[in-house]
Amino acid sequence: MATGDAKPDPVPARSPDSPARRFVPFDEARATILARAASLLMPTEFVPIDEALGRTLRENLVASEPSPRFANSAMDGFAVRSVDVASAGPDAPVSLRVVETVPAGRVATLTIGKGEAIRLMTGAAMPEGADAVLPVEQTVGGQAPVVQALASVAAGEHVRAAGEDFAAGTVLVSPGRVIDPSVIGILATLGHPDAEVSMLPRVAVISTGDELVAPGAALGPGQIHDSNTHTIRAMIRAAGCEPGPCWHVLDDAEAVATAIGRVAEHCEAIITLGGVSAGDFDPVKQALPALGDVELWRVGMRPGQPQAFGTVRGKLFFGLPGNPVSSAVVFEMLVRPALWTLLGRSVLDRPSVRAVLGDAVVSKVGRRDFLRVTLEELSPEESLALGVAYRARLTGTQSSGAFSSVLTADGLAMVPDDKPAADRGEVLTVASTFLPRGVHPRGPSK
Ligand code: AMP
Numbered sequence: 001m002a003t004g005d006a007k008p009d010p011v012p013a014r015s016p017d018s019p020a021r022r023f024v025p026f027d028e029a030r031a032t033i034l035a036r037a038a039s040l041l042m043p044t045e046f047v048p049i050d051e052a053l054g055r056t057l058r059e060n061l062v063a064s065e066p067s068p069r070f071a072n073s074a075m076d077g078f079a080v081r082s083v084d085v086a087s088a089g090p091d092a093p094v095s096l097r098v099v100e101t102v103p104a105g106r107v108a109t110l111t112i113g114k115g116e117a118i119r120l121m122t123g124a125a126m127p128e129g130a131d132a133v134l135p136v137e138q139t140v141g142g143q144a145p146v147v148q149a150l151a152s153v154a155a156g157e158h159v160r161a162a163g164e165d166f167a168a169g170t171v172l173v174s175p176g177r178v179i180d181p182s183v184i185g186i187l188a189t190l191g192h193p194d195a196e197v198s199m200l201p202r203v204a205v206i207s208t209g210d211e212l213v214a215p216g217a218a219l220g221p222g223q224i225h226d227s228n229t230h231t232i233r234a235m236i237r238a239a240g241c242e243p244g245p246c247w248h249v250l251d252d253a254e255a256v257a258t259a260i261g262r263v264a265e266h267c268e269a270i271i272t273l274g275g276v277s278a279g280d281f282d283p284v285k286q287a288l289p290a291l292g293d294v295e296l297w298r299v300g301m302r303p304g305q306p307q308a309f310g311t312v313r314g315k316l317f318f319g320l321p322g323n324p325v326s327s328a329v330v331f332e333m334l335v336r337p338a339l340w341t342l343l344g345r346s347v348l349d350r351p352s353v354r355a356v357l358g359d360a361v362v363s364k365v366g367r368r369d370f371l372r373v374t375l376e377e378l379s380p381e382e383s384l385a386l387g388v389a390y391r392a393r394l395t396g397t398q399s400s401g402a403f404s405s406v407l408t409a410d411g412l413a414m415v416p417d418d419k420p421a422a423d424r425g426e427v428l429t430v431a432s433t434f435l436p437r438g439v440h441p442r443g444p445s446k
């Protein structure tokens with residue numbers, strides 16, 4: 001018996017004055033949104049590298065010099081000519097004359113000749129004439145003017161060659177990468193005090209609904225707390241953007257239109273929450289004709305079918321459904337990739353894994369279902385037999401009002417558009433999300 005929600009999609013009621021609602025398959029909706037976002041790429045700014053973590057790099061990081069810049073010692077020890085110590089061993093010490101000592105940050109003034117050594121610290125430049133480093137552990141009497149070599153070394157041994165990390169001219173990082181600690185390390189290695197990054201898109205959130213009350217205020221009869229505003233603002237921040245103006249308006253089309261017009265001047269993207277479906281009091285839907293280049297559409301996805309998308313005064317506009325699960329899933333699957341496009345990021349999808357479905361679900365041809373699932377690791381035997389590493393289990397009811405299904409999820413399992421259902425045992429792709437546990441990073445990639 002399937003455990004998913006088997007109800008057919010309701011045919012949207014359409015009052016004579018409501019705008020037409022086009023059905024758009026999920027991939028087409030995403031492509032339309034991303035194309036619009038790509039035309040609104042954020043300008044760049046320079047930030048100090050210590051403040052660049054998590055920002056989107058917008059410059060090529062090219063090595064102007066090789067790294068290391070000069071051959072240097074990988075060990076504390078003695079720069080030697082390998083031929084001089086070829087016969088050395090624990091029972092056959094070879095005496096070398098120590099002519100100089102060079103710490104890191106200094107260069108030798110002398111060239112090594114036959115039978116000579118220069119004492120080097122790790123990172124010190126290799127002196128002229130030497131071709132190897134004899135580690136201090138393989139010597140005795142190094143403090144004296146004469147050191148005893150107790151081992152041979154091959155030419156090049158314990159030497160970090162110039163350019164062995166990267167050559168001059170190497171493109172080390174390309175624009176579009178999120179700056180992580182390793183990118184900051186490269187910026188610093190190259191000597192950049194600042195990084196050129198995308199400016200942060202400010203994202204305005206307007207919640208709609210007569211029933212909504214801010215957390216902290218007492219609830220009257222029929223009222224609920226406005227949770228979506230806070231979830232979505234957190235998702236905006238978690239996506240590396242800046243939560244912008246934040247309004248709540250009652251179910252009044254004029255008030256919605258006014259709010260949208262006001263916030264548009266202070267943000268790069270606008271999200272409305274609720275009021276976009278088929279009900280009689282859906283103010284976003286009613287405000288649409290006055291909004292600008294915005295379309296009301298039905299996206300082939302569940303949860304989150306009724307939506308609006310477009311631009312208002314040159315700013316991206318997303319009308320998200322009011323149900324808490326719907327707005328979170330639509331944000332994750334459509335709004336977040338659009339924001340990452342505004343940022344100029346080169347990767348728009350989060351990591352995903354393949355998992356065998358543990359519960360049967362009902363879907364519908366033409367619709368992509370995003371199931372909130374937990375992931376359990378399979379035993380080695382099961383994993384070998386099934387060719388995947390995880391089992392995905394539904395996080396309880398998949399009702400779009402049941403936010404607990406989000407709270408416990410590791411990711412979103414996607415039922416492809418062409419499937420009317422997914423059976424137990426079927427293998428699906430599970431996308432990781434903002435969700436707390438996240439997809440196991442060691443899973444096989446899609
Ligand atoms: P709507 O799309 O406006 O018809 O809302 C659909 C459902 O989501 C209703 O049960 C609303 O009460 C609920 N809802 C709408 N907006 C929010 C919000 N900001 N926070 C929590 N629930 C909401």
Ligand code: MG
Nearest residue numbers: 208209274275
């Ligand atoms: Mg509403």
